[in-house]
Every structure is written in structure tokens, then in C-alpha cells.
Amino acid sequence: MTWKIRQKLRALLEAETCLRPDMRSRGGQLTVCLVYPNSYQTAMSSLGFQTVFGLLAESADILCERAFLPDREDLEEYRRSGTPLLSLESQRPLADFDAIAFSTSFEPDYLHIPLMLELARIPVPAAERTGGDPLVIAGGAAFFINPEPVADFLDVVCIGEGEELIPALVSCLMSPQQGGRGGLLSALAARPGFYVPSLYLPRYDTDGRLTGFDSAPGAPLPVVRACPVLEQHQPAASLILTDNTEFGDMFLVEVSRGCPRGCRFCSAGFIYGPFRQQPFEHLTAAVDEGLRHRSKVGLVGAAVSDYRDIGRLCSYIVEKGAKVSVSSLRIDRLDSAMLDALTQSGHKTISLAPEGGSQRLRDLIRKNLNERQILDACDMLISRDILNLKLYFIIGLPTETEADLDELLRLVAAIRERVLERARANKRIGEIILSVNPFIPKPFTPFQWCGMEPLASLERKVKLLETAVRAMPNVRLKVESLRESYLQALLSRGDRRLSGLVAAMAAGSSLKKAAKQCGIDTEGYVCREIPEDAILPWSVIGTADREQLRKEYERAMGGVERKS
Known part of the structure; x- marks a missing residue:
């Protein structure tokens, strides 16, 4: 050996x-x-x-x-x-x-x-x-x-x-x-x-x-699927600490599991069952243990800012002389006590997720956010001198057009003006990172029947955004790899006939070569809109209620003119 x-x-x-x-x-x-x-x-x-x-x-x-x-x-x-x-x-x-x-x-x-x-x-x-x-x-x-x-x-x-x-x-x-x-x-x-x-x-x-x-x-x-009563278990928290990780300086603790929002593109609101929250006393006990080893606590969950005592918990950590970190925040749940704790912890960048670039798309995906709420949230952050904002958007959502992208860019420009106005006052430059991910249709979501937009079309949209962002100083565009997203969609929607392709790629073949070797039409898996009566490969497991998902899909698409 x-x-x-x-x-x-x-x-x-x-x-x-x-x-x-x-x-x-x-x-x-x-x-x-x-x-x-x-x-x-x-x-x-x-x-x-x-x-x-x-x-x-x-x-x-x-x-x-x-x-x-x-x-x-x-x-x-x-x-x-x-x-x-x-x-x-x-x-x-x-x-x-x-x-x-x-x-x-x-x-x-x-x-x-x-x-x-x-x-x-x-x-x-x-x-x-x-x-x-x-x-x-x-x-x-x-x-x-x-x-x-x-x-x-x-x-x-x-x-x-x-x-x-x-x-x-x-x-x-x-x-x-x-x-x-x-x-x-x-x-x-x-x-x-x-x-x-x-x-x-x-x-x-x-x-x-x-x-x-x-x-x-x-x-x-x-x-x-099996779903535990989370309150009967101690919070999931770091058991092994090491500097050899992305979060090496933090003690991590899970505040909640699942998501109460049910955005139609996101599996987190459907695969974890009901939104479950840890009792405050369980979390403070875990934090006290973690602070014996680290001076920074990372709060984990698909919907961290929806935790009922988020402001109180963040304040508790800061009052202990420690720092607190959270993942992306829900725009309509920016708690003042939480923001004060993040500011005291030295946060210079905060991530927000409007996801839909236009109001029409935000309504389509059931994001339940309007432009006024997005701008007000940015104002809350900017007023605390948090001038670096990371904004998550999805392109290629069902029915998206260039008009939706234009509205996205107008929204980013409006946020940029607010950042620049504050930056001029305190003579510190801020930056907006426009983080763009392609829509991937995920099983056990209302959009599981939709297809992913073809790569060529997504590439055109990325070029449109690149051209527009080049004319916006202090705005930086970051796009998730379209080809890696395509592979993720293939593996998300695939059936057992993909096993040979997976084995070939594991052995070093490219996706294109492996698909040819195995006779797999990847476009048929990734971009196809699935008929309502089709048997889904993942129907062998009962992670979520198909009828509930179909009703949500029909509510989303009711009266919407589909793309050709």
C-alpha cells in the first residue's frame, strides 16, 4: 500500500x-x-x-x-x-x-x-x-x-x-x-x-x-419517504471541525428543515415535508457548545430567515461575543435584529434571491415578491453600509421572453443606483454580483413536467446579459455553467437506462461520447415537456403528492401563453 x-x-x-x-x-x-x-x-x-x-x-x-x-x-x-x-x-x-x-x-x-x-x-x-x-x-x-x-x-x-x-x-x-x-x-x-x-x-x-x-x-x-419530527431530535450541528473545509472557521447548526414557501421550481418546499423548526433552547445549547471551539456560528437551513426566532438567535450569538453567518436571505423576512447582528459580525456582502427577473415570472414561480419589496430590502441593507449585494436570478424559466430579461436588467440598474448613491456619501465603492443560473426542471416540483430550455437559446440569453452588464460599472455577472446544468437536468430527470452513460462518464468519456456509445438521446430527457399522463421515472418513490404538484402546475400555467 x-x-x-x-x-x-x-x-x-x-x-x-x-x-x-x-x-x-x-x-x-x-x-x-x-x-x-x-x-x-x-x-x-x-x-x-x-x-x-x-x-x-x-x-x-x-x-x-x-x-x-x-x-x-x-x-x-x-x-x-x-x-x-x-x-x-x-x-x-x-x-x-x-x-x-x-x-x-x-x-x-x-x-x-x-x-x-x-x-x-x-x-x-x-x-x-x-x-x-x-x-x-x-x-x-x-x-x-x-x-x-x-x-x-x-x-x-x-x-x-x-x-x-x-x-x-x-x-x-x-x-x-x-x-x-x-x-x-x-x-x-x-x-x-x-x-x-x-x-x-x-x-x-x-x-x-x-x-x-x-x-x-x-x-x-x-x-x-420517512420524515422525522425534528423537535424530538437535537439540532444537526458540526461534529468534526477542521480548517480543511469551506467553512473551516465556523461551527454550523441547522435551525430548520424544509421550506414553507413552495416556490414552484424548487424541490426544497416539497421533498422535505412540512417546514420544521428547532426550539430556541435547543439551538442556544448547541451554540454554547460550538462557541467553545469556534468564534463564528453558521446558521443552516433552506429557509434560515423564516426561522421564527431568527433575530433573537442572531442577537444571542453576538451577545456571546461571537460572529454569526447565514446563507441567502428571504427578501420579505429581513429582521432588523438579524441584520444588526450580521453587521456587527462584519458582513460586507449579503445574498438575496429575487429569482424571477420580472414581476410576471415572480408570480409564475410563486415567489410572492414584488419590486417594491425587493428595493426596500436592498435599502435596508444599504442603510447599514452593506454595499456588496449578490442577487440570484434564474433564466430559462417556462414562458420567459426577452421582455422578462429587460425587466431583470432594469431592476438591477435600480438597485445599482441605490448602492452608488450611498457609496458616494461615504466614499466607499460597492459591488453587485448578478448570479444567474439556468432553470433546471426538478422532480417533485410543480415544474417537473417542463423541459429545460435548449442550450443554444440559453447561450443567446447569457450573451444578451453580458452585453448589458458591460455597460454597468460595479456590476459583475456570474453564470453557472450551462453544460453542467444540462448534465444536472439529465441526471435529475433520467431513468435506469442512463446507468451505462453514467458508468462511461465515470470512466472518462464526455457526455456527448457516452451518449453516443449508449444510444441515449439526452435532449429527449432534458428538454422534453412531459405529458400529463406519462409515467415518471421517479414515481417509484413517493416523496411528494403528484396530484398536488399537478394542480400547482396548472395554476401556474392557467391563462399563460406558452412559448412555441
Whole structure:
């Protein structure tokens, strides 16, 4: 085994501060390696990954370690030396564990799953594994949106949240099962929240359209996601601190889960069930613990500023002599106490998300914001000398026209004038970052039936914005990669027939080459508007109510003239 890889893993481990040291001293009858299919830095910035690690590591009779996607240099070293993929804690080959559990929040990381299985010398197709191979499990937000593009690689998929599913998973894994591996899979499939892809076979007609799924006896259809009562659990918070992450200087704590807004393009308002908030006393106890190790607290949640006690919580942190950080703020929920705390914490940039460039589009996506509210929110920030604003917008929304883009640019210009007026008064220049992302139709949203706008059309819109922004000093345009967004849409909307394409891309092929090799029409997956009566690839799982989503879609499109 290569000394270079072991040395790097040990250095990462030594740089960590574990807030629950007993997690590392546990033994266990069952060994599990929790795998994040991306870099160590990305994984350890994920509060979800850390929470799942804590739940597994603190389970009786479980020995849990971690593994991550090697960087390019390490990947070359693994291949050159013939070393199998190793865990972080003991540098043990992943194939020696009883179970491998992938934690995945973002669809593009699907491409790394077959790569890591291959590096670990574990058969990539689940059908080729035997009783001597680890059980390959997967969970995370990406999987309870649509696991189908990688379903053929997985033995079990956890559909739901860790607090609810991990105790049930551990109980089943630790219980003697008749029938070996097959018996264990059948036992898991019979429990709520566990999807065993091999027990659900997709059917296609002669034209290649999905017509449904055949499920084995005892395997319910659809598989219903598990949603815990969050107040019964301690807040998800940093368990391991290290400087080798994006948030290395922060202690992270989750204030809420889900989103009460239900914007029609965003999965967060639909896949997490009801909006759930932590009791204030639970959060202050977590903050007190975190401040023993860090002087800055990061508040996490899909709707942080919708937390009922957000101002009070931010003030509490600042009164403790610490700093507070939050993610993007809801424009109509800018609490004065929260803003004062952010200002005292030294924030020079605040992110806001109008998302729809025009009032028509904001109404279409149910953003429930008007231009006056957006400008008032900017005025609140500017009055506190927060002159650097990051504004998130989506282009390519259903029915969008150039008139909507013109209105977007007029709104940005109006915000810029407000920033410049304040900047002239205090002689400090501010900057507006116009962050633009293409619309990606996501499963379990009212817009899941819509197609993504073709790349050529999106590229024209980006050029229009680039030309306009060049004439706006102190405004900078940042556009998410259109091709990466296209890939994300493909993986979001795909079915099991994409498994060969995913494996080919994991082996180094480009999307275009892999699609040609596998005979996949990517445009048909990405840009097609899906008929109302079509069977959706993700319908095998019951993450959200299809009828509710369809009604919301029809409300959005009622009376709207569709693009040709």
C-alpha cells in the first residue's frame, strides 16, 4: 500500500477536532464506511454528511469510518500503485467493510459512484455482487428526488431523513435474516423508507416510453419517504471541525428543515415535508457548545430567515461575543435584529434571491415578491453600509421572453443606483454580483413536467446579459455553467437506462461520447415537456403528492401563453 496516500489521510485526520471523541473509540460487530462521492473539503462542509456519520458512529455495535473521492493526484497514485480505495480513519480497504453507505446531495456526484466502487474493487453493477461483497447503500437529498440513473449500482436506497431511517437500518442490519443477502434486502424493502432497486423492475413499451414498475411481493409501490419530527431530535450541528473545509472557521447548526414557501421550481418546499423548526433552547445549547471551539456560528437551513426566532438567535450569538453567518436571505423576512447582528459580525456582502427577473415570472414561480419589496430590502441593507449585494436570478424559466430579461436588467440598474448613491456619501465603492443560473426542471416540483430550455437559446440569453452588464460599472455577472446544468437536468430527470452513460462518464468519456456509445438521446430527457399522463421515472418513490404538484402546475400555467 502506498505510503503517500496513507500519509495524506493521516494528516487530514490529525487536523480534525472531534467534538464527540467517543465516536472514534467505539468497536462494533458491523463495520460501515460512510462515503461522500466528492472531495474531503466538500464532504466535511456538509452538515448532512456529518449528521449521518454521527448517527451511525454512535449506534451500538457499529464501527463507522469515512471515505472520500480522491483528488486527481491521489487518484493517479491509487491507480499507479494498485492500492484499493482506503477509509480515512484506519486506512482500511472499503471492500473489507460489511456495508458501504454513499451520502449524496447533488446529482452530478452520481458520476463518482461507479468510479469509487471500481477503485474499491467492489463490482459496480449490484447484480454482480455476492455475499462476500459489502452491501452498497445510498441516501441523501439527491436520492429521494430521483435515484433511478444509478439504481443499478445500489443494493438499498434510503428515501428520507437520517434521524428516522438510520435506527431502522441498523436494527435490520444487526438482526439475523433468513435467506442471506436476498433475505436482508427483502426485509429492508418491507420497511418504510427503504427502496431496493432490484425488487422494482421498470417496464418500457416498443417506443421506449416508461409504462410502469413491476415490484416483488412485499415491496410496496411507491416507496414512501420517512420524515422525522425534528423537535424530538437535537439540532444537526458540526461534529468534526477542521480548517480543511469551506467553512473551516465556523461551527454550523441547522435551525430548520424544509421550506414553507413552495416556490414552484424548487424541490426544497416539497421533498422535505412540512417546514420544521428547532426550539430556541435547543439551538442556544448547541451554540454554547460550538462557541467553545469556534468564534463564528453558521446558521443552516433552506429557509434560515423564516426561522421564527431568527433575530433573537442572531442577537444571542453576538451577545456571546461571537460572529454569526447565514446563507441567502428571504427578501420579505429581513429582521432588523438579524441584520444588526450580521453587521456587527462584519458582513460586507449579503445574498438575496429575487429569482424571477420580472414581476410576471415572480408570480409564475410563486415567489410572492414584488419590486417594491425587493428595493426596500436592498435599502435596508444599504442603510447599514452593506454595499456588496449578490442577487440570484434564474433564466430559462417556462414562458420567459426577452421582455422578462429587460425587466431583470432594469431592476438591477435600480438597485445599482441605490448602492452608488450611498457609496458616494461615504466614499466607499460597492459591488453587485448578478448570479444567474439556468432553470433546471426538478422532480417533485410543480415544474417537473417542463423541459429545460435548449442550450443554444440559453447561450443567446447569457450573451444578451453580458452585453448589458458591460455597460454597468460595479456590476459583475456570474453564470453557472450551462453544460453542467444540462448534465444536472439529465441526471435529475433520467431513468435506469442512463446507468451505462453514467458508468462511461465515470470512466472518462464526455457526455456527448457516452451518449453516443449508449444510444441515449439526452435532449429527449432534458428538454422534453412531459405529458400529463406519462409515467415518471421517479414515481417509484413517493416523496411528494403528484396530484398536488399537478394542480400547482396548472395554476401556474392557467391563462399563460406558452412559448412555441
